[in-house]
Amino acid sequence: MGTITKALELLNQFSSTRSEIGLGEFVRLSGRDKATVHRHLSELEENGFLEQDPSSRAYRLGPALLRLSAVREAAFPVRALLRPIVFELAEAVGELAHASLLQGDLLSPVFHSDPRLHGTQVHFDESETLPLHATSSGLAALSFLPEALRDQLLSQPLKALTSKTITNPAVLRHMIEQVRRTGWSQLDSTFDQEVASQAAPLFGENGQVVGAIAVAVPLVRADFDRMRTITPKLSEAARSATRSLGGQYPDFPSAHRPMFEPTHIE
Incomplete structure (x- = not known):
């Protein structure tokens, strides 16, 4: 796993119920050593992918993601x-x-x-x-x-x-x-x-x-x-x-046939 991948994987730790994450929690979630995690977080912050709360020092997603999201949605x-x-x-x-x-x-x-x-x-x-x-x-x-x-x-x-x-x-x-x-x-x-x-x-x-x-x-x-x-x-x-999306939907041979029996959905 490359350095860039390791850094970007830290972004995937955020969720709607975990919008801010401190250094110690990042270490626990990633299973990596503190020095490496801190270096990756600092690089992400420098490039705008993360920002740090001045009071709690916890990290949250940064404005660069908003910009890239807008670019992506405008183009696609x-x-x-x-x-x-x-x-x-x-x-x-x-x-x-x-x-x-x-x-x-x-x-x-x-x-x-x-x-x-x-x-x-x-x-x-x-x-x-x-x-x-x-x-x-x-x-x-x-x-x-x-x-x-x-x-x-x-x-x-x-x-x-x-x-x-x-x-x-x-x-x-x-x-x-x-x-x-x-x-x-x-x-x-x-x-x-x-x-x-x-x-x-x-x-x-x-x-x-x-x-x-x-x-x-x-x-x-x-x-x-x-x-x-x-x-x-x-x-x-x-x-x-x-x-x-610009695609063509296939015709499926058994589109209207039940896939599973009533007693066993899965």
Whole structure:
């Protein structure tokens, strides 16, 4: 792992619930020695990627990220394109919907919307990246990656995030075959013990998968009939989002066929 990667990885420690981090906590979170972490933090601060609270001396994300984010959105307005589609999907199904883009072997959330029609809701953190093997969004994207890259990712150790996370590559390969036939994925309790989700891939102008759009439902409402009503609306949203991104959505041979039996969503 190079020096630049080690420095930039420190930025991934921030989240909506951890907006400021002190040197000691960075050392604990990264597992690196204090001198090295301090050097990386200082370099990030000098370049505007971090700033330090003058009172607490804790670090927070800096203004350089805002500038780069604005440049990215101006040149490639993905968030602006996906926002109305995700919002309309959430309103149509009455549940939380979100879209994410591929970031290496993870998905990075772009936008989410929740109509908040129910007392029990899904907690969604846009600062949290999504693993490809443990989320329906990840599985949808993983299924359409180039075969060599997919094999490489499945050959690595897969982390169990809950008791139901699928870490067996053979099982995942079988599920990938189903996703490639139907165009959508569905998992429950594999990333969050109390959540079921359904997702469809998004494709860019070069025909390659670029991310996924998904609907997340509290497990208490995620019966077979409820999840089945989501599928056509999700597929249409994925088709619309792909067109907005300049891509062409494939025709899947079994798009309207249930992927899983009612007694076994996963």
